[in-house]
Amino acid sequence: MKDYQGKAAFSGIAIGRIIEMATQEDTVRRKHIMDVQQELNRFRKARDLASEQLQILYQKAEKEVGATNAAIFEVHQMMLEDEDYIDSIINMIQTQEVNAEYAVAMTGDNFAGMFAAMDDAYMQGRAADVKDISARVVRVLNGTNETQALSDAGILVADDLAPSETVQLDKEKVLAFVTRQGSTNSHTAILARTMNIPAIVTTPVPQQFAGKMAIVDGFLGKLIVEPDEETLNIYRQQQQCELEKRRLLAELKGRPAVTKSGREIKLYANIGGVGDVGAALQNDAEGIGLFRSEFLYLQSDTYPTEEEQLKAYQQVAEMMAGKKVIIRTLDIGADKQIGYFNLGKEDNPAMGYRAVRICLTREDIFHTQLRALYRASAFGNISIMIPMIISLWEIRRVKEIISNVKQELEQQGISFGKVELGVMIETPAAVMISEELAQEVDFFSIGTNDLTQYTLAIDRQNERLDTFFDPHHPAILRMIEMTVTNAHKAGIWVGICGELGADTELTAAFVRMGIDELSVSHAFLLPVKKNIIDCD
Amino acid sequence: MLSFVYTIKDKQGVHARPAGLLVKSVKELDSKVTIQKGEEATEGTRLMALMGMGIKCGEEVTVIAEGGDEEKSLAAMRLFFEENL
Numbered sequence: 001m002k003d004y005q006g007k008a009a010f011s012g013i014a015i016g017r018i019i020e021m022a023t024q025e026d027t028v029r030r031k032h033i034m035d036v037q038q039e040l041n042r043f044r045k046a047r048d049l050a051s052e053q054l055q056i057l058y059q060k061a062e063k064e065v066g067a068t069n070a071a072i073f074e075v076h077q078m079m080l081e082d083e084d085y086i087d088s089i090i091n092m093i094q095t096q097e098v099n100a101e102y103a104v105a106m107t108g109d110n111f112a113g114m115f116a117a118m119d120d121a122y123m124q125g126r127a128a129d130v131k132d133i134s135a136r137v138v139r140v141l142n143g144t145n146e147t148q149a150l151s152d153a154g155i156l157v158a159d160d161l162a163p164s165e166t167v168q169l170d171k172e173k174v175l176a177f178v179t180r181q182g183s184t185n186s187h188t189a190i191l192a193r194t195m196n197i198p199a200i201v202t203t204p205v206p207q208q209f210a211g212k213m214a215i216v217d218g219f220l221g222k223l224i225v226e227p228d229e230e231t232l233n234i235y236r237q238q239q240q241c242e243l244e245k246r247r248l249l250a251e252l253k254g255r256p257a258v259t260k261s262g263r264e265i266k267l268y269a270n271i272g273g274v275g276d277v278g279a280a281l282q283n284d285a286e287g288i289g290l291f292r293s294e295f296l297y298l299q300s301d302t303y304p305t306e307e308e309q310l311k312a313y314q315q316v317a318e319m320m321a322g323k324k325v326i327i328r329t330l331d332i333g334a335d336k337q338i339g340y341f342n343l344g345k346e347d348n349p350a351m352g353y354r355a356v357r358i359c360l361t362r363e364d365i366f367h368t369q370l371r372a373l374y375r376a377s378a379f380g381n382i383s384i385m386i387p388m389i390i391s392l393w394e395i396r397r398v399k400e401i402i403s404n405v406k407q408e409l410e411q412q413g414i415s416f417g418k419v420e421l422g423v424m425i426e427t428p429a430a431v432m433i434s435e436e437l438a439q440e441v442d443f444f445s446i447g448t449n450d451l452t453q454y455t456l457a458i459d460r461q462n463e464r465l466d467t468f469f470d471p472h473h474p475a476i477l478r479m480i481e482m483t484v485t486n487a488h489k490a491g492i493w494v495g496i497c498g499e500l501g502a503d504t505e506l507t508a509a510f511v512r513m514g515i516d517e518l519s520v521s522h523a524f525l526l527p528v529k530k531n532i533i534d535c536d
Numbered sequence: 537m538l539s540f541v542y543t544i545k546d547k548q549g550v551h552a553r554p555a556g557l558l559v560k561s562v563k564e565l566d567s568k569v570t571i572q573k574g575e576e577a578t579e580g581t582r583l584m585a586l587m588g589m590g591i592k593c594g595e596e597v598t599v600i601a602e603g604g605d606e607e608k609s610l611a612a613m614r615l616f617f618e619e620n621l
Contacts, residue, residue: 075556075583082583111584118590122551126587129552301615339615 001228006178006203008221009189013239014176014198015232018225019154020210021161028138031099039093043100046140051080053136054164061167065195073164076133085111085130101141108134125183132162155214157205157223171195176216178203178223249526252533253284259511259535266517267529268324270497274312277319279522284529287324289445289519290385290497291316293369294332302340303365309372317380326383326445326519328424329369331355350453355388360397370405377417385422385445390429395440424497426450431479438490445519446483448498452476471500477509484513495519507531538610539600542617549592554620559583561616566604569613573597580613 033039054077061070079085085107092103112127112134153173158165160181177192182201192199198218205223215224215235224231257267268289269280280288296304296312317325332338333354346352359366373384386398402421409416423440425431426447434444452458455475458465480496487494495517500506502524510518511532520528546554562569562580569580573595578585580599591597599617601609 071553071556075552078556078559078583084582084584114584114588118588120549120590120592122548123587123590126552130584298619301612337618339611339618 001231002225004203004205004223004225006200006205006221006223007183008218009177009182009199009201010192010197010218012176012196012198012216012218013235013242014155014216014218015235015239016175016214017152017154018209018212018214019152019156020207021156021158021165028101028105029099030102033093033097033099036094036097039100040090042141043089043093043104043137046100046104046137047080047086049140050133050136051077053140054080054133057164057167064167064171072129073167076129076164079130079133080137101138104134104137104141121183128160128162128182132164135162136164155216155223157209166192171197176200176218178205178216180205249530252526252529255529255533257286257529257532259532261536263511265511265515265532266324266495267525267532268326268495268497268517268519269525270519270521271316274315274319276522277316280525281319283522283525285323285522285525287326287381288316288320289324289326289495289517291325291327293327293330294336297330297332297338297341298336303368306368306372306375309369310375313372313376313382314379317376317382320380322381324381324383326385326420326422327373328385328387329356329373330359330365331387333358350459356386356394356398357388359386360394363401366401367405370402371409374402374405374409374416374419375414377419378415380417382417383420383422383443385424385443387424387447388426388450389423389437390427392433392436392440395423395437399440425483425494426454426498428455428479431483434483434486435489438487438492441492443492444483444487444494445517446480446494446496446498448476448480448496448500451479451498452500455479471503472506476500477506480510480515481513484515488514493517502528504528504531508535511535537600537602538606539598540610540614541596541598542614542621543596544591544593544621546621547593549595550586550589550621552587555583555586557620558586558616561612565601565609565612567601567606567609568603569609570600570602571597572600 054073058070058073058077061073088107088110089103092098092106093100108130112130115123115127115130118124153175155176155178156169156174157178160179161177174197176197177199179201180203182189189199189201198216200216200218200221200223203223205225209225212226215227215231217224217235227235256264258264266286268287269283269285270290271277271280271288272292273295296309313327332341333343333349333352337343343353373382376382386395389395399421406416420442422443422445423430423437424447425434425444427450430437438444452471453460456469456473458469460469484494493516496510496515497519501518502520504527507528508531518528544550559581570577571580571586573589573591576589578589580586599610599613601613
């Protein structure tokens with residue numbers, strides 16, 4: 001039995017035989033060529049083909065690991081089109097009269113060398129990307145195949161894996177990744193995480209163990225080769241436990257979030273755009289508890305029109321098919337700045353001109369959004385939620401504007417549905433007047449991120465305040481409890497849509513307080529549901 | 537020639553993906569766009585050169601637009617930096 005310590009890149013336990021993946025050293029020889037023009041054509045054709053392969057790879061990766069993680073292949077494609085890279089290759093073929101393979105490999109090495117010499121770990125990692133694309137072009141020039149097919153399932157051990165190699169592997173057959181080089185920041189490590197495969201990197205394991213039994217401990221970052229029976233048994237048990245945990249979560253899908261005593265908690269998802277709806281539904285969201293409408297403003301270079309907004313709201317309403325969709329009106333300012341709003345610099349933006357304060361002073365912007373929201377309500381179950389309320393007059397003014405919008409739509413013969421109106425409780429002021437606020441609206445949603453920051457007077461981005469920051473501070477919990485009590489007194493429902501809602505240590509406490517709804521990002525839906533089901 | 541100075545806010549700095557996006561959006565403009573950091577400068581269409589500058593979080597860059605509709609190009613760049621970097 002031998003242990004090799006690496007760095008954990010993704011947790012999990014794998015037990016199986018080692019498969020050594022030979023690095024494909026495409027030996028490139030320098031050859032003198034006669035016909036420069038022909039060689040340049042060969043290179044251009046190979047580059048185009050390599051680019052097509054990357055496009056296909058991008059699509060495969062997008063399906064398997066999502067657009068964000070697949071983006072590296074798009075970057076690879078752009079590197080292949082980089083002027084400096086191409087000029088260097090062409091120049092080498094022309095002036096040195098060498099074969100395209102050699103020019104590509106040399107240029108790849110040069111650029112990789114530039115990245116490797118940088119003083120930034122992330123950029124050093126990009127050396128692998130340049131080598132990866134160059135090797136691809138060389139393979140196309142040579143006419144060699146790219147991936148080794150895996151015949152049996154096993155633990156994959158390699159010097160390093162290019163992102164393209166990682167994605168092309170048959171996922172069913174890879175129990176774990178172990179690399180001798182690489183970093184926890186490498187794209188391969190990131191891909192392993194999304195593929196849910198245990199991975200360790202920088203593991204100094206010699207190349208002699210192909211076919212041997214081994215254990216990958218992705219928690220401790222350890223590779224154990226030829227384990228003894230006792231170790232094997234311990235790990236088999238641990239692996240069983242892990243599988244059990246995952247199975248439990250999968251089993252929770254389709255079950256309602258009801259406590260042992262029969263109280264049902266509505267479990268909704270937070271989304272930042274139309275693209276998140278799929279993941280929310282896959283994880284059993286019963287509705288959308290917070291749809292951040294900012295993305296519409298952020299991705300546009302001028303104020304989004306009523307039609308543009310309507311399209312997005314309508315799409316989500318229709319995808320959720322009658323389930324509740326709570327859309328938060330414009331919440332920019334503070335840390336979210338948008339150029340064309342020309343908000344100007346403020347000394348204290350967190351306490352400045354933001355959210356509803358902008359909406360009530362620039363009513364044209366608010367008016368457009370409300371019209372779009374009301375029009376979208378004809379296509380599904382839409383609710384509107386107003387952020388950063390501190391005073392009663394604010395919500396009363398919002399209601400006046402809404403009633404004008406409704407009147408206008410009626411006069412124009414445009415249909416709309418019934419829309420619930422709620423406020424976000426995210427300032428201590430709103431908590432203190434929640435009894436009165438509750439008389440004005442249909443629901444409350446507690447925004448714990450801002451509520452925490454304003455209650456504790458702590459900027460959570462400021463690392464120096466870590467010692468003082470306590471997310472479970474009794475002041476916060478009492479604020480929440482007070483809000484719940486006042487909501488229920490007025491007969492309205494109350495939920496939590498901030499990060500605290502996903503804190504599984506607090507689920508039981510929230511249930512005890514009488515919270516009606518929790519809205520969390522999709523990854524937390526099932527773990528929170530498990531906690532609700534376990535509550536008395 | 538128009539320009540603005542921008543301080544990078546993205547924690548990772550100008551890493552591969554935003555650099556790629558930057559090149560893409562510069563190619564859509566009709567002005568020549570130059571990114572300058574201290575003594576170093578590169579055209580906004582050169583991906584590897586941009587990455588090679590190793591621009592980090594907190595560092596200042598000057599974005600320069602020359603020729604074509606400079607105002608429009610610069611506005612597009614300003615928005616791009618604010619949203620992506």
